[in-house]
Amino acid sequence: xxxxxxPSAETDFIEMIQSNRRVIYKVCSCYVxxxxxxxxxxxxxxxNLWKSYPKFRRESAPSTWxxxxxxxxxxxxxxxxxxxxxHVPLALSDEMQFEQDSIEEQLRELYRCIRQLKTLERAIILxxxxxxxxxxxxxxxxxxxxxxxxxxxxxxxxxxxxxxx
Numbered sequence: 823x824x825x826x827x828x829p830s831a832e833t834d835f836i837e838m839i840q841s842n843r844r845v846i847y848k849v850c851s852c853y854v855x856x857x858x859x860x861x862x863x864x865x866x867x868x869x870n871l872w873k874s875y876p877k878f879r880r881e882s883a884p885s886t887w888x889x890x891x892x893x894x895x896x897x898x899x900x901x902x903x904x905x906x907x908x909h910v911p912l913a914l915s916d917e918m919q920f921e922q923d924s925i926e927e928q929l930r931e932l933y934r935c936i937r938q939l940k941t942l943e944r945a946i947i948l949x950x951x952x953x954x955x956x957x958x959x960x961x962x963x964x965x966x967x968x969x970x971x972x973x974x975x976x977x978x979x980x981x982x983x984x985x986x987x
Contacts, residue, residue, distance in 0.1 A: 835875050839868060842888050845952065849889065852936055852948050853896040867895045882961060889954075889962045893945045900941060935984040943977050950974055 839846070850863040871891050878887050936944055942963065949959045956974075960967045 831875065835872060838884050838888070839871065842885060845885065845888065846892050848952070849892045849948060850896060852933065852944055853900060855937070863896060863899055866899065867892045870895045883958075886958060886962050889949060889952075893962070897941050897945075931985060932981070935981050938984065939977065939980065943973065943980070946970060946973055947977050947981070 846867055847860070847864060850860055850867060854860050854863050871888060874891055878884075936947055939947065945963060946959060946965075949962060954962070956967050956970045959965075959970045959974075963970065965973070
């Protein structure tokens with residue numbers, strides 16, 4: 823068989839990253855607010871994915887493995903980054919004013935609220951927004967399925983309370 827019929831590990835990895843690029847960016851964007859920091863965190867996440875790729879045994883879906891590595895990278899970055907602000911103000915800056923009922927504004931507000939959550943809460947709600955099942959979230963986070971369900975209920979209530987203030 824030719825080399826083209828069996829893609830190399832590098833080719834397989836690149837295809838996996840390209841097909842999950844949006845997900846990686848979305849996870850990273852929940853942990854940083856500045857574009858330059860987002861790019862750095864994205865690159866660090868891809869580097870960590872590459873370093874751990876030889877250990878990926880395909881016992882779970884590639885997206886599950888990617889989430890786990892990227893979330894761990896983001897959490898590690900939070901711990902080592904002294905500049906990270908734990909509280910992001912909910913008020914919009916003047917240049918970001920949009921109509922109150924616009925979908926774009928609602929999404930910005932949602933992500934501002936999500937950034938205020940604790941690290942694990944952020945991971946759980948992000949996975950939920952990506953339409954992962956409770957079992958997939960449990961597999962990624964290492965929690966039980968019941969624990970994920972309970973925490974999600976509490977996180978939703980917390981976000982609702984934040985958005986009303």
